[in-house]
Amino acid sequence: MILVNDLTVKYGDKKAIDKLNIAINKGEKVSIVGRSGCGKTSLLHVLAGLITPFEGNASIFGIEVKGIRRGTSIILQKDGLFPWKKVEANVQLGIINETGTKEEKSKRTDEILTELGIFDQKGKYIHEISGGERQRVAIARAMIQAPDVLLMDEPTGSLDMITKEIFQDNLHELYDRRDMTTVTVTHDIEEAVYLGQRILVLEDGKIIQEIVNPLYGELNIRESIEFYKLCLKIRKVMKG
Amino acid sequence: MNKKHLGLGLLFMFVVWQLLHLFVDPRLIPAPVATLITLGRLLFSGELLLHSLYSLYRLFFAVLFALVLGLLTGIAMGMNKSLEKILAPIVYILFPVPKAALLPIIFVLFGLGDVSKIILIWLILFFQIVLSVYDSVINIGEDVFVSARTLRLSKSQLYKHIVLPAIFPNALSALRTSVGIGIAVLFFAETYATDKGLGYFIMNHWSLLDYEEMYSGILLLGAIGYIVFSVIDYIRFKVVKWI
Numbered sequence: 001m002i003l004v005n006d007l008t009v010k011y012g013d014k015k016a017i018d019k020l021n022i023a024i025n026k027g028e029k030v031s032i033v034g035r036s037g038c039g040k041t042s043l044l045h046v047l048a049g050l051i052t053p054f055e056g057n058a059s060i061f062g063i064e065v066k067g068i069r070r071g072t073s074i075i076l077q078k079d080g081l082f083p084w085k086k087v088e089a090n091v092q093l094g095i096i097n098e099t100g101t102k103e104e105k106s107k108r109t110d111e112i113l114t115e116l117g118i119f120d121q122k123g124k125y126i127h128e129i130s131g132g133e134r135q136r137v138a139i140a141r142a143m144i145q146a147p148d149v150l151l152m153d154e155p156t157g158s159l160d161m162i163t164k165e166i167f168q169d170n171l172h173e174l175y176d177r178r179d180m181t182t183v184t185v186t187h188d189i190e191e192a193v194y195l196g197q198r199i200l201v202l203e204d205g206k207i208i209q210e211i212v213n214p215l216y217g218e219l220n221i222r223e224s225i226e227f228y229k230l231c232l233k234i235r236k237v238m239k240g
Numbered sequence: 241m242n243k244k245h246l247g248l249g250l251l252f253m254f255v256v257w258q259l260l261h262l263f264v265d266p267r268l269i270p271a272p273v274a275t276l277i278t279l280g281r282l283l284f285s286g287e288l289l290l291h292s293l294y295s296l297y298r299l300f301f302a303v304l305f306a307l308v309l310g311l312l313t314g315i316a317m318g319m320n321k322s323l324e325k326i327l328a329p330i331v332y333i334l335f336p337v338p339k340a341a342l343l344p345i346i347f348v349l350f351g352l353g354d355v356s357k358i359i360l361i362w363l364i365l366f367f368q369i370v371l372s373v374y375d376s377v378i379n380i381g382e383d384v385f386v387s388a389r390t391l392r393l394s395k396s397q398l399y400k401h402i403v404l405p406a407i408f409p410n411a412l413s414a415l416r417t418s419v420g421i422g423i424a425v426l427f428f429a430e431t432y433a434t435d436k437g438l439g440y441f442i443m444n445h446w447s448l449l450d451y452e453e454m455y456s457g458i459l460l461l462g463a464i465g466y467i468v469f470s471v472i473d474y475i476r477f478k479v480v481k482w483i
Contacts, residue, residue, distance in 0.1 A: 050389060068392050080387030083482045084405035093391050093401065125482045141391075 001025055002047065002149065002181060007056035009042045009205070016042040018205035019056070024181060024198075026061070026148075029216070031196025032185045035238060039205035040185035041077065044151050047183060048074040060149055073142035074151040078158075079134045081126050087113070087137050088122040094141040112140045115177075116170065132163040136170065143174065150182040156191060165222070168194050172217075189231045189238070194222065201237050209237045270452045279456035292460060294436040298354060299426050299464075302361035303419060310369025311411060315403060317370070318377025331374075335367040340428065352433035361425045365418040372414035376407035409480045416472045423465050438464075 002024040009017040016039040024030050034040045045051045046058050049068040058065040060072065073094075081090050091109050098105070113119040116136045121129050129137070135155060142150060155171070156164040168191065175182065184195050192199050197216045201209040215221045215230065257272045282288035317324045317331070343360060350356040380403070388402045430439025442457035 048390060050386060068389060070392070074390045076383065076387055076390070078383050080383065080390070082384070082387070082402065082405070084408070085401070085482075093393075096397060096401075097392060097394070127482060 001061065002183070003057070003059045004043070004046075005057040007043070007046060007054060007058055009039070009046060009051060009054045015205050017046070017054075020206060022200065022207065024183065026181055027179055029175060029182045029195060029197045030184070031192035031199045032183065032202055033189055033192035033199060033234060033238070034185075034187065034202035036187060038202045040187075040202050041153055042205075043202070044074070044153050044183065044185050047149075048072060048151050050074075069149075071145075071147055072149040072151065073145050073147035075135075075138045075142050075153065075155050077153040079138040081134060081137055081141070083126045085126075086122070087118065087124055087126070087129065090126065090137055091122075091140045091144055094144040108144060109140075112144045116140050116143075130163070131159050132167055135159065135167050139170070139174070143178070148180060150180045152182065152184045154186050154188075155184060156188070157186075164191070171195060189234050190222070190227075192234065193227060193230050199234060201234060203238070209234075268451060270455060275452050275455045275459065278452040279459055282453065282456055288441065288456065288460060291436060291438050291441040291457070292464070294434075295426055295430065295438040295461075296464065298357050298361065298429070298437065299419075299422055302358045302426075303365060303415070303422050305358070306362050306365035306369055306418060306422075307411075307415060310366050310414075311373055313366075314370045314373025315377055315399075315407070317374045318380075319403065328374075331367060331370055335371065339363040340425075343432070347433070357426075357429040357434070360429050361422050364425050365422055368418055368421070369411075369414045372410055372417075373407055376410035377403065380406045409476070409483060412472055412476050412480070416469060419468050419472070420465060423461060423468075427461065 002022070004020055004022040007017050007020040008015060018039075020039075020043065022043075032040050032043065042051065046054055047060070047065060049065050049072070052066060060069060063069070082093070085093070088106075088109055091112065092105055095105055095108065100108075109122070110119060113122050116139060118129075118133055118136050118140065121133055121137075126134060126137070135158075138155075156167050159167060172195075182195075184192070186192050186195075193213060193215070197213055199211045199213055200207050201211070211230070211234065213230070215224065215226055218224075221227045254272045257269070261269045261271045279288070313327065313331075317327045339360060342363065343356075346356045346359050346363075350359055384402060384406065388398055393401065426437070427439040427442070430437035431443050434440050435444075438457050438461050442454050442461075445451075445453035445457065
């Protein structure tokens with residue numbers, strides 16, 4: 001379980017997160033949606049161990065978050081890939097400190113690249129592949145670490161509508177194959193609904209609404225009226 | 241630059257040269273063909289080759305030391321806030337000081353030999369490389385370092401996989417600029433207290449009014465610059481494929 005108790009994060013005098021409490025069950029897919037500057041990236045960075053110290057408490061599976069935890073992978077807002085490395089090398093950086101021969105690591109990389117449908121791109125530099133493929137490389141680098149917690153910060157923020165939907169479908173396929181707890185922060189309401197079993201609406205560092213998503217996992221939910229009704233409901237909450 | 245472009249560039253240079261020879265003063269500006277013949281003769285006799293080797297030796301060590309120490313200092317300043325606070329003002333103060341004015345002090349401290357000439361060239365190149373590398377490091381971007389942190393890279397892995405590759409293209413550009421300036425400074429440094437080197441060769445033949453020999457030395461300096469630039473461009477072409 002991921003637990004956040006009375007979490008407060010300040011930048012100078014400004015509170016990015018204000019006495020926040022969240023509980024996320026093991027294996028649960030949670031979306032946190034909110035407008036720019038609402039504190040969602042700060043929350044994700046706390047869970048990733050990138051922001052320390054902070055007031056309050058955050059723990060993952062009973063262990064307090066004090067730094068970057070083995071088993072937690074994060075996909076950053078900008079894909080976080082290194083342009084001077086080819087796709088394969090970018091992915092392998094995810095397991096640079098793991099034991100195993102070069103061949104074993106190469107095999108693992110090939111497997112994950114194949115799983116995500118980007119094996120053919122492994123010899124290319126990042127500028128030579130499309131935006132959607134970049135996001136899949138970022139996912140591959142996260143997945144090769146075999147995480148039990150996956151944190152995603154605006155994972156489709158830079159993608160066009162169709163590429164975004166394809167990428168979100170890829171994520172669902174991954175969720176089906178792997179037992180992970182995932183937290184996705186996004187400003188995109190449709191993405192939050194599509195990827196989250198539970199949707200938390202964040203404003204000024206506080207949760208202002210929590211919605212259990214009854215549509216999660218249903219086929220073709222983007223084509224249903226209920227999907228848009230739910231999006232509209234969240235939109236109204238966000239607009240106040 | 242391909243062979244065709246090089247050929248066209250040289251042709252243009254020699255046509256302009258020939259015109260200057262014809263219309264300005266044939267005694268002060270010898271014909272390009274006659275100069276090339278003299279250059280060939282001096283190279284085959286070994287005279288010019290010896291002077292070139294001395295110049296290359298001085299240039300090589302000055303650039304090598306400037307590059308190594310400049311990289312280390314620039315990276316240290318960019319990566320460590322405390323060092324940045326101490327070193328940045330020193331670099332900013334010393335960078336604009338004309339290093340040639342320090343020549344008498346360098347001669348007093350290090351003698352009249354090669355060491356003082358290498359140090360003079362090194363001094364001029366060092367600050368330029370430091371600033372270029374420092375700028376490259378501080379421009380890497382916070383998101384890159386955050387990404388590296390999420391991968392739990394060690395310090396040495398951070399430098400090997402992130403910092404050095406990130407600054408490599410700019411370091412090559414700094415090297416190229418430095419070599420250009422280095423050759424110019426080399427000429428100046430070799431006009432004092434030596435009878436070896438292309439700077440000495442050119443100035444000596446200028447004082448003897450041997451203009452074909454003088455221009456041969458100048459041509460060779462240019463050729464050395466061209467070769468070094470081409471090598472750096474080749475490394476950039478082969479290694480820096482991500483830009």
